[in-house]
Amino acid sequence: MTRPVPVIVHLVSGPDGPWDPVRRDFARTGVALVHGSTAQWQQQDGESLRGLLGRDFDRERRSGPGGAQFVATRLMVKHLVARLLGTPPGTVELGQALTGRLYVRGCDQIDLSLSHTGDVMLAGITSLGRIGVDVEPADRPLSGSGVERQMSTAPELAEVADLPEPARNDRLVRRWTLKEAYTKALGLGLAYPFNGFGFDLDAEPPRLLTAAGYPLPGRSWSFRTLSVGPSHVGALALHDRGFAGANEVDLSTSFDPRALLAVRRALRPHPA
C-alpha cells in the first residue's frame, strides 16, 4: 500500500485561502502543502491578532524586527491547521518543542513544518507521521562556498565537482532543501550534521543515502523536490508511520464520543 505523495504547493494569499484544493489534497493523501507571502499575510489589525495569536502575541511584540514575519508565519499555519481540522483558528495553539519543532499543542494526530525565506513561506502538514519542509531561492549561491563543503558527504562533493554552472548550484540548492527538510522531519533542524547523510538526486523521487553513499532500506520515508512560486525551490520529507488514517483528524470529533460520555457521566454529582 503506497499512498500518493502530493507535490503541488497551493498558494494561499490570506485567511480566505483558497482552501478547497488544500483540503482535497489532505483528504486524499494525508498531506497538504501551501505557500504564501509574508507581506500579504501581515494585513491584520492588532485587536483581531491578539485573539488569534493568543500566547504567541506577546512573543511577537518582543521579537523586534523579525516580528512581522513571525506573525505572518503563525497566522498562515494557524489558518491552515484550523481549516483542515474544522476548528476556529483562535482555538489552535502552536507550541515549539525544545528541539525547535513546531507542533499543534494537544493535537498529536498531525505534524507540521514551516519554512520561510524573505517574503516566501512554505508550510506542510500531515496526519501520516512526521513532515519536514524547506524553501530557498532557486538562485541561492552555494557553489564553492564553505556551506558546500559542510553540507556534503564525500561522494556528494565528488559528484558535483566537475559540473558546469548553473547546474552545479541548482543541484546544491536542491540537495540543501532536501537535507534541511529531512532534519526538520527528524525534529532537529540545523543541529544535525548535514554531512552525516546524503541524497541520491538522480533517483526519481530522491533517495536517502548513508554518509558513504549507500541507499537506506525501508519504505517509510518519501522525499520530493517542490516548485514554490516562480523563483523558489522547496523540499518535502515525509515519514509515514504506516498506521494512521488520513481521515479522522476533525477536531470537532477529537474526543471519542463513547468514552467522553462515560467520563462526563462519571463526573456528574451523584444523587444524594
Added chain:
Amino acid sequence: MTLQPTWTASGTMSGTMSGAAPHARRRAAQARFAEIETAFGDPWDAAAPLGFRALLAADRAGTVPQAALSLTRDLGLAAEFVPTELGGNLDGVDVLGLLLRPVFRRDVALAVRSVLTSFLAATQVWINGDEEQQRLTADTLRAGGSMAVAFQYFAHAADFAGDEVAVTHSADGGLVFGGGRQVVCNAADADLFVAFARADAANALTALLVPLRDLRAGGARPLERVSTEAVPGLELRVLAFDDCPLPATALLGTWGRGVEEGLRAYPVVHAAAPGMLIGVADTALRTAARFAVQVGVAGRPLARVRNARHALAATFVDLLVGDCVSLVAGRALHLLPERCNALAAVATYLVPPMLEEALRHLQVVMGGALHDGGDSYGIFAKHLRDMDAVSFCHVSRAVCQVAIAPCLPGIAADPARSGLAPEALFHPYGALPPLDPQRLSAGGGHDGLAAWFLALPDTTCADDPLDLLLSSQLAGLRSEFDEIFAAAAALPDADADADADADGGPGAGPDPHPGAGADADADALALPLVDRYALALAAVCCLGVHRQASLGGPFEDREEPFLADLDWLVTALDRLLRRAGRSTPPVPKEVTERLCAEVLRRDREARSLDLYDLELAG
C-alpha cells in the same frame, strides 16, 4: 481548610498499610531487578545470545530470539503483574515499570510480546473480573501462559484496531461471539483473550474473557501475519472469529458496560506503561553516550562539542521527569484510587512522547551513525524507531485527553477540594496498601498535586544562584497553574449533552455525537489546556520527588545525594516550563556539564539512567 502540607507522611501511612515494609520492598525490588538483569546478561557482549547484536539480527529478520521469549517465561516475569493476593509478586504498581525495564531496555518487540500484551489484558481482569476469572488468569500467567487483547476502537486511537466483533446472547443462556476479524498481538499462542465486543445496542460494548487456546481448534482462526515496519518483531496476526459459543461466565464485568468498565482499568495501564518505556530510553541514551565517548561527535571529541553534551544531559533529565511522573502515578493508584484518574492519564499522555522527543534530540550526538550504526551502535536507531511507534500508537493519547479534559473545570474550581496530595506519593519504594479495584473510578482527578504545590512555602536562600533560579521557576509554575485554571474555568459548559442524555433514561443509549455543536469548541479549546496541565503536573511530581530525597524520611536511610541535588530539578523545571511556552531564566552551563558527567559515569559503571541508579548487567 488548611493548605499547609503535612511534611511527614506518617498520618497517611499509619494503620492503612499492608504489605512489605519500605526497606523490605526496596530490597525485594532491587534483588528481583538484579536477578532479571543477570539472567539476560551483558547486552553489549557481541557474543551473547540475548545481546544487542543478536536482537538487532532478529529484528532484521522480523522476529525476536526464541531464547529471549523462553527466558521471560523461565523467569516468571508475568508474575510481576499478578497481584500478591493471587499468588503473584505485584505489591505496588510503582515498581512494576522498573522491574520490567530489563526487558524493555533490550527489545521493545520482545517486551510487547512477552509482558506488555499480557499485562494490558490481565489488568482488565484484575479490575473488572470475578474471582474465578481472576484465579484463571493468575494461574495461566504464573504457569507461563500468555494473553492477547483487542481494545475497543477509540476515535483517533491510532492502533491496529480492526472492526469490532459482536457478542450476542444465545438461546441456551450462553453467549455467541464472532463475525469479525481483529489484528491481535500474540494471536497465535495466547491462552486467553480479552475482547471488547459490540453488544446489542449500537454504541454499547461488552468485555469478554475468551478461552482462546480452546477456540483455536474451532471458531477462532489466526490468519496471516501483519508485518509492520514500525516494530517488525511484533507478532501481529489477523484473528478471524466465526460464531463461537461461549459460556455465560466469559462475560467480563457487566453486559453493555465495556466502555465504562474499560475506563476503570485505564488508570492502571496508564500509570504503569510509561515506566516500562524508560528502559527503552535508557538504552538509547546509553548508546549515544558510548558513541560520543568511543567515536566522538561529527569527528570531534565529546569534550569539544557542547550541544552534544547538552543533548545527553537534557535527555537524561527527561528520563528522570518521566520516572517521577511514573512513580507518583503508580503510587497514586494505591494511595488515591478514587482520585488518580487524571494523573494516570497524564503519565501516558506526557511521558512516552516526551521520551521520544528526547531520543530525537540525541540524533545530534549520533549524526551519520543514526543511519549506519552497525552492530555496535545500531541499537540506537532501532530503539528510536520503536519508541516512535509505541509512543504514538500503543498508548493512545486521545484516550488520555478524554480522561483529563472533563476534569479540568472541577480541578480549576477548587484544586484542594479533596485535600492536598499526601507526601507518600513521592516516596520511592514506600509501603503501599493493596490496589482496590472497587475504588478506582473515572473520578474528577482531584489528586491534590496542584494544591500541594500551591501551598508550598517559598524558602529561597538568596545567596545560592540555583536556589534563586528555582524560586523563579516556581513563580513561573504558579503563574502557569493560575492561567490554566482561569482558562479551564472559562471553558464553555460541556455538561449539557451528558445531562440531556442521562435524562433520557437508561434505555436511551449514549448520543453517538456528543462532540457535535457547541461542545466541539469546548473540546478543541480543552486540548491545549490538557497539554499544559500535564506539563505542570509533571513539574509538581519532580518537586515532590526532590523534596522527599532532600528531606529524608521516616522510612529508610537516604542514599540519593544525586536526587537531593538541585541540578536535575532546575533542569527538569526549565524544560517543562519552556515546553509549556513560558520563558524562564537560563540554566547555568555548569549544571548541564555536571549532569552530562553523571550520564557518562552511569554508563561507565553500568548503572541505570533513571531515578534508581541500579546496577545493570552491562
